Amino acid sequence: MDLNLRKAILSNVSDHNQEQLEATIVDAIQNGEEKMLPGLGVLFExxxxxxSEDEKQEMLQTLETSLHQQQA
Known part of the structure; x- marks a missing residue:
């Protein structure tokens, strides 16, 4: 069986509006279930x-700051 996880995830959210996408993301984070991580990864991708390059830099700075705060 050929299962393309990316396609399945995108198919599940392709008709979502911004509110529904936010609810999906918040739910995945709040539940903290490992099985939700691939979906968040696809959305992040x-x-x-x-x-843009500026937006990527901002995301990287945010990630770096968050990781350093986790270590403190």
Whole structure:
């Protein structure tokens, strides 16, 4: 069986509006379930591909700051 996880995830959210996308993201983060991580990864990949270089730098700075705060 050929399962393309990316396609399945995108198919599940392709008709979502902004409110529904936000609810999906918030739910995945709040539940903290490992099975939700691939979906968040696919959504992040979409954001990354569409982001400008400045937006990518901002995301990287945010990630770096967040990681350093986790270590404190």
């Amino acid at each position: 979409m954001i990354w591909k569409e982001a």
